[in-house]
Amino acid sequence: MTDTLERPVAGVAAVQRRRRSWDPVAVGLRLWGIAVYVFLFLPILVIIAYSFNTGRILAAWQGFGFSAYTSAFDNVMIRNSVLTSLQAAAGAAVLSTVLGTLGGLALARSRKGNRWAIALTAILAITLVTPEVVTGVSLLPWFVSLGTDAGFLPMNNGMVRLIISHTVMSVAVVTFIIRARMQGTDLRLEEAAADLYAGKWNAFRQVTLPLAFPGILAGALMSFTLSLDNTIVSSFVQLPGSTPWPVYIFSSLKVGLRPEVAAVSTLMLLLTLVALGVVAFVLRRTGSDSQEIAATLAGE
Incomplete structure (x- = not known):
């Protein structure tokens, strides 16, 4: 009898967990947070990448090398x-x-x-x-x-x-x-x-x-x-x-x-x-x- 009652409860809990894991609002907020952090830190990564540019101008990529250093x-x-x-x-x-x-x-x-x-x-x-x-x-x-x-x-x-x-x-x-x-x-x-x-x-x-x-x-x-x-x-x-x-x-x-x-x-x-x-x-x-x-x- 106890097992019969626990199975429906466990099934409802599993459905609720799946619904919570696919909550569109939560997923949207996570994606928005990731986008904000990418927007803030991407310029730093670009500068690090372009520090290995062998060209004469920073904005014009010519090749990879350590000549800038x-x-x-x-x-x-x-x-x-x-x-x-x-x-x-x-x-x-x-x-x-x-x-x-x-x-x-x-x-x-x-x-x-x-x-x-x-x-x-x-x-x-x-x-x-x-x-x-x-x-x-x-x-x-x-x-x-x-x-x-x-x-x-x-x-x-x-x-x-x-x-x-x-x-x-x-x-x-x-x-x-x-x-x-x-x-x-x-x-x-x-x-x-x-x-x-x-x-x-x-x-x-x-x-x-x-x-x-x-x-x-x-x-x-x-x-x-x-x-x-x-x-x-x-x-x-x-x-x-x-x-x-x-x-x-x-x-x-x-x-x-x-x-x-x-x-x-x-x-x-x-x-x-x-x-x-x-x-x-x-x-x-x-x-x-x-x-x-x-x-x-x-x-x-």
Whole structure:
């Protein structure tokens, strides 16, 4: 009797599963999502493919080869612009990570309704929503006034200008990531370290810093990639001899893009993916799962 009743129920469940699996709305949404992702990432794949173009112009495919990579390494201007971008990104990552760590820890430990914390959060939020054109126009006369009028010679250095301007653009991101990371931690851990006669520096080094390390690493990666991608502000503040890679590409549009541009762009994309992989590996070694890694990189 029980078997007789279970068979119709199992048959109805199988029919419902088949209907759900062939739901036209669900299938349409999946196809639409796939189409959106293809539309977004197909240009990147095209650039990677055309980096192996042996022709003189990027858009005209002539044949498969590695001549674009060898020509890029032999071009002094390309090498200098890539090196400038990497140096500026590394400097901005270090400076913004130090400032963002201090700011993020201070905001995470501040009491709710603290005026200076509200003011700092508002200032950082304003830097995020300010158009880059406005930031570039504001920084340029400031650097000129300090370097030329006030005689502060470091402001006449193109690399110093790039690092400072990129730090201004990315310090808010690092601060919010670290604040989000530290807001969920237990303050009693630091209090326990103080009860065990640990000084403020030892408590920070052995308790606070390891807790904030995933956020610090994610913030450093974000600031590094934001600096590599910065074009508008860099075009305002850069000086002759310190032209970063995005500005070089922007200037190359006037005469037509060459396959060397696609080759170097592919290498920098690989560099970014490797950096992301290193961050994920380190976070996994610290015991974080995939959801925590994604939340840390998103600043949640």
